[in-house]
Amino acid sequence: MTTSNATNSLIEDLRWRGLLNQTTDENGIAELLNSGPQTIYIGFDPTATSLHVGGMMQLMMLRRFQRAGHNPIALVGGATGMIGDPSGKSEERNLLSADQLQKNVDGVAAQMRHFLDFEGENAAKLLNNFDWMKDYSYLEFLRDVGKNFPVGAMMGKESVRSRLESEAGLSYTEFSYMLLQAYDFVNLAKTHDCRIQAGGSDQWGNITAGIDLGRRMLGKQLFGITAPLLTTSDGRKMGKTESGAVWLDPERTSPYAFYQYWINVADEDVMRCLAYLTEIERAEYDELEDKTKNDPGQRTAQKRLAQWLTELVHGEAGVQSAQRATQILFGGELGDTTDSQLREIFADVPSCDVPKSALEGEGLWIVEALQTAKLCNSGGDARRALSEGGVYVNNTRVEDVQKRLTVDDLDGRSVLVLRRGKRKYALLKIQD
RNA sequence: GGGGGUUUGCCCGAGUGGUUAAAGGGGGCGGACUGUAAAUCCGCUGGCUAUGCCUACACAGGUUCGAAUCCUGUAGCCCCCA
Numbered sequence: 057m058t059t060s061n062a063t064n065s066l067i068e069d070l071r072w073r074g075l076l077n078q079t080t081d082e083n084g085i086a087e088l089l090n091s092g093p094q095t096i097y098i099g100f101d102p103t104a105t106s107l108h109v110g111g112m113m114q115l116m117m118l119r120r121f122q123r124a125g126h127n128p129i130a131l132v133g134g135a136t137g138m139i140g141d142p143s144g145k146s147e148e149r150n151l152l153s154a155d156q157l158q159k160n161v162d163g164v165a166a167q168m169r170h171f172l173d174f175e176g177e178n179a180a181k182l183l184n185n186f187d188w189m190k191d192y193s194y195l196e197f198l199r200d201v202g203k204n205f206p207v208g209a210m211m212g213k214e215s216v217r218s219r220l221e222s223e224a225g226l227s228y229t230e231f232s233y234m235l236l237q238a239y240d241f242v243n244l245a246k247t248h249d250c251r252i253q254a255g256g257s258d259q260w261g262n263i264t265a266g267i268d269l270g271r272r273m274l275g276k277q278l279f280g281i282t283a284p285l286l287t288t289s290d291g292r293k294m295g296k297t298e299s300g301a302v303w304l305d306p307e308r309t310s311p312y313a314f315y316q317y318w319i320n321v322a323d324e325d326v327m328r329c330l331a332y333l334t335e336i337e338r339a340e341y342d343e344l345e346d347k348t349k350n351d352p353g354q355r356t357a358q359k360r361l362a363q364w365l366t367e368l369v370h371g372e373a374g375v376q377s378a379q380r381a382t383q384i385l386f387g388g389e390l391g392d393t394t395d396s397q398l399r400e401i402f403a404d405v406p407s408c409d410v411p412k413s414a415l416e417g418e419g420l421w422i423v424e425a426l427q428t429a430k431l432c433n434s435g436g437d438a439r440r441a442l443s444e445g446g447v448y449v450n451n452t453r454v455e456d457v458q459k460r461l462t463v464d465d466l467d468g469r470s471v472l473v474l475r476r477g478k479r480k481y482a483l484l485k486i487q488d
Numbered sequence: 489g490g491g492g493g494u495u496u497g498c499c500c501g502a503g504u505g506g507u508u509a510a511a512g513g514g515g516g517c518g519g520a521c522u523g524u525a526a527a528u529c530c531g532c533u534g535g536c537u538a539u540g541c542c543u544a545c546a547c548a549g550g551u552u553c554g555a556a557u558c559c560u561g562u563a564g565c566c567c568c569c570a
Contacts, residue, residue, distance in 0.1 A: 320524070353523040386524055437517090440532060446518040477518060 066124040070281075072338065073331040075117065077257045077284040080267060085279045088251065089126070093178060095250035096121050097129035099185075099237065099259075102137045103152070105163030106305030109295025110256065112369075113286055113332055115171040117254050118180065120335075127178045129250060130168050132161045134186030136237055142230040143215040144258035146222060161186075167304050170369055181248070185240050201239050204272040205265075210234060213261035234265045241266030242273050254281045286332055289324040304369050310404040311370040312385075315378035318362035319355065323348055326357045334364045377401070385479060390450050395469045402473065406430060407483035410472075412463075415486065419460030422447070429474050429482035441476055448475040 067086050070076050079085055088094055098114045100107065107115070118128035137157050140148065152160070165182055172180035210216060213234065219226040241263070244250035253263045263280035270278040286294040295302045295317075302317045303309040309317075321329055327345050330336055336344075344357040366375045381401040384393065393401075408428055414420045423438040426447065432438035441447050442457050449465060450473050461484075465472060472484040 316524085322525080323523095351523095352525085355523060355525090358523095382524085434535065435538090436535065437533090439538085441518070444518040444532065479524075 066120065070120065074328070075283045075332060077282045078260055078280075079282075080264065080280045084277070085252065085281065088279065089124075093126050094121075094252060095127040095129060095244070095248050096252040096254060097131050097241070097244055097248075097250050098254045099131045099133055099136070099240065100164055101141060102132050102134065102157055102160035102164050104303075105160050106303040106308055107164055107167050108301045108303050109286065110293075111164075112171075112304060112365075113283065114254070114256065115168060116333055116335075117283060119171050122172060122178060122180055123335075125178060127248075128172055128180045129244060129248060130165075130172065130180060130182050131240060131244070132164055132182070132184050133237075134158070134161050134184040135189035136185060136233065136240070137161075139229055139233045139236060141215075141233050141237070141262070142219055142226060143262060146219075146224060148224060148227055148230055163305065167369075170304075183244075185236070185243075188243055189236065189239075197235075197239075200273070201235055201242075201269065204269055205235055205238075209268070210265075213265070215258070215261045234262055237262040238266040238269040241278060242270050245270055245274060245276055245278055251276070252279045252281065254283065256285055257282045258285065283332070286329070289322060294321075294325070294329070306370060306374070311366055311374035311378045312381040312401070313404060314369065315362045315366045315375070315382065318365055319358050319382070321358055321361065323352050323355075323357075326355075326361060330357060330361050330364075334361065336360070336364070384451070385481065387451060387478075390467075390473065395471065398469060398471055398473070402471070402481065402483045405481045405483050407471075407485050409487050410484045412486050412488050415461060415463050415466070419462035422449070422454060422459040422461060423457065425461055425472075425474060425484065426476070429484060431474055431476040431480060431482050446477050449473070451475065 066089065067076075067082075076082070096118065098118055100111055100114065115130070118130060122128045134157060137152060137160070138154070140151065142148070161184060168180075168182060174180050174182065210231070211220075215234075216226065216231065219230075241250075241253050253259075253266060255263055260280070260282050263282065267278045267280055270276050288294055297317060301309075302314060304314075306314075318329070326348060327341070330341060330344065340360075344360060347354060347356040362378075363375055366378055370378070377400055380397065384390065384398075384401050390398070406429070408430075410420065410425075410428070422442065423432075423435050426432040426438040426441065427435065432441055438447075439457055442455060442459075445453060445455055447454050449459075449461065450467070461472060466486065470486050472486065474482045474484060476482075
């Protein structure tokens, strides 16, 4: 698997995908990769218990190397996370507690298993820099590492310069961040013969700092690769919605919401996403590009993207439930969808409990139900919505202002699906 | 300290005694169209126990059959003089 052919095709592939933003020495890297299996590392910031889209792209990078026969190291920054990387950030961020950090590291580590193979010949490794930083004394660190850092060079780094010029400034702690990450690289070079560090383009300064340090401390030539940031055609970061970031954790972003995010990627962005985030081959890529151009309404590329990523992150079952939810949430008949399927599909839709007794006798007045479900914020609003034809019960339009919901509307299930407009849903869970 | 102006619904902005819950625009919400898009078009946009009732045009009070519209006071903003 680790033939020079595979390696060449790896670099080729990365270049074709547009994933080579900057490299310290492209020929040197190609040569190194040709000489046999190499170890490559990428650092992950444990700022939350889950990764988001940016981290996914980095994990894919490691995965590409692993598939080409190299040894990936995913480094979680248990130590650096205590400091906070100033790169690309406009303000100092709050320090995380050690306790929270540990939770974050655990959460992030679990997600990595979807992307990397931690078994077998070139198994991926998961390391935590807290392990080698925790007992490193300040004095020792300054003597070993600090003295190799000319302040002038540090001041020249983009991450430092931009912050110094801004209002927010930069604390000494953040200023020191670079030393820690540089040392990580050197330490991995020493202990794992890891000679390549990759990362997002905002990591360039930190990576080159590590390369300099490697030369000074080890006399070893290290290499760096950065990938472009995944942005939309209008220049914003991918992975953000009105309601926040898109997470890999199904508790934070349901498989349905995750799937939907990718389905909704703009035509102008979808091919780049496919290139950066998936492993589709060139032939299929060209075919999808063609379909996007000639028959954009089908959104074949978006569907492929959503399906590919959802399957990777949430598994085959995740894809199925997302697709089933899509069908129902976009106006499909409930038909014989079962109770438990409904509850799963509407899992991330606001819901409220209603006692079964409310449906008995006269039943529950639709105007009240809409308010209880928070779909309308007043009786007038509800009446209006009804008369506008914007209210649906179980995906069937209701226009009668006097409509009362009764046991008959349950149709044997234990939930009522209320909808306002095209896709604002709420669930009434009927309690015995 | 003296004089003048201004204050309208989520926002902008008409309205200077009588069908004014308040023109117009924006936003928002529905609907049609569509690709779960963009653009476009149409409707709605104070509350309620709702063919009616109540509360609203900075706030408090007054004149009047009747006020967002007139008067007095209070507060905010703006301008001029000192």
